[in-house]
Amino acid sequence: MRVESLFNYPLKGCRANPMLEAKLGSLGVQGDRRFMAVTHRGQFVNGKKFPKLVLVTCRIDNEQSVIFSAPNMPELKVDLTADDGRVDVRVWRSDVNAKSLGDKANSWISDFLGGDFRLCFYDQNSHRQVNSLPEYPVSFSDSAPVLVASRQSLEALNAYTGRVDKIEQFRPNLVVDADSAFAEETWQRIRIGEVELLAVKGCARCPVINTDVEFAQPDPNQEPLRSLTKLHRRVSDGKVIFGQYFVVTQPGRVVKGDQVEVLQSRPAEQYQPLPDEEQEQYTITFEPMTLNARSAANETILEVAEAAGVALASSCRGGSCGTCRVKLLSGEVEVGADYALTEQEIEQGYILACSCFARSDLVIALED
Structure with missing residues (x-):
């Protein structure tokens, strides 16, 4: 097994920078x-709400300056040694004190995205930890510093969808030629060149992967996330996984073509099976329009609603944002994830349509 591609993304959500080698x-x-x-x-702002971010290119010059460019925008060079103050920012549930890039940079990103935005820098005075491994730092990545995915995982997904999606849509740092699809999820400790990595968790996916990286256009059919949801949804929590997060335990250099050595493995997770026409079916009634739809046991309520033409808002499709909140009026469901709900909401009967499966006939009330 070898490293096929390396990428970095200096600005969270920006276009991938391919690399021949990298220091980790x-x-x-x-x-x-x-x-x-x-x-x-x-x-924080990401590509889920602002797909145009993927059109921004970002280059760092020896930690002294950074250059931003984007279509129909003047190139912006920012001196990282200038004192433009600091700003408190929030990425997911983490609060971080970051360096401000100043008024000129703020105006540039505001003009490009169309709103009131700021640009900030995670410098030597910024601090954030990996939630499950607080002894390891992480900058503005979602969960951990390094994301690894295999070419075989992408090939398996493309074979399932009949599409030709690109690995850059999934925003990995290292792309590996592995023994089999999704093999990277069983790697606990690996060595690549001089570097050793320790696994943190699988990467739960959201609609960012539906955005075309060349034109910043989200797919109107919510692909490939919709198909990945059917192909690779984890049984334990209902999350849709593609790729594995790691922390760096031994720093060093990685070069394209380096061998990947698995030092320690772990058991593979269980995933939902592919749709089966023979499995038990349930009726879901959506109120207030009294629309009935049929549901297979491994289809989420959100998938059933979308197939039936029910206008049900959604975003993360992994139970973390709360956009698809609905109220269960009757019936039984299997809950995959409910991170975005409060205990009071759960007691009141609210569920997340993207992460719940019918286990009987249901009556669902949509939010106003």
């Missing part, structure tokens, strides 16, 4: 996800 330190691939766009309140 405690924060992962050098320069990766060190910059981030945020709202005026400090909340």
Whole structure:
């Protein structure tokens, strides 16, 4: 097994920078996800709501300056040694004190995205930890410093969908020629060149992967996430997984073509089976329109609603945002994930349509 591709993404959500070699330190691939766009309140901005971010290219010059470019925008060079103050920002549930890139940079990203935004930098005075391994730092990556995916996983997904999606849509740092599809999810410890990595968790996917990286256009049929949901949904929590997050335990250099050695494996997770026409079917009634739809046991309520033409808003498709909240009026469901719900909401009967499966006939009330 060998490394086929290396990428970094200096600005969270930006276009991938292909690399022939890379230094990996405690924060992962050098320069990766060190910059981030945020709202005026400090909340991070990603490609889910602003697909245009994938059109931004970002280059770091020896930690002294950074250059941003985007279609129909003047090139912006920012001096990273200038004192433009600091800003408190939030990425998912983590609060981070970051370096501000100044008014000129803020105006540039605001003009490009169309709103009131800021650009910030994770510098030597910024601090954030991996949630499950607090002894390891992480910059503005979602969960951990290094994301690894295999070419075979992408080939399996493309074979299932009949599409030709690109690995850059999944935003990995290292792409590996593995023994089989999704093999990377069984790697606990690996060595690549001088570097050793320790697994953190699988990468749960959201609609960002539906965005075409050349034109920043989200797929109207919500592919490939819709198909990946059927192909590779984890049984334990209902999350849709593609790729594996790692921390760096031994820093060093990785070169394209380096051998990947698995030092320690772990048991494979269980995943939902592919749709089976013979499995038990249930009727879901959506109120207030009293629309009835049939559901297979391994289809989420959201998938059933979409197939039936029910206008049900959704976003993450993994139980973390709460957009698809509905109320269960009657029946039994299997809950895959409910992270976005409060205990009070759960007691009131609210569920997340993207992460629940019918286990009897249901009556569902849609949100106003």
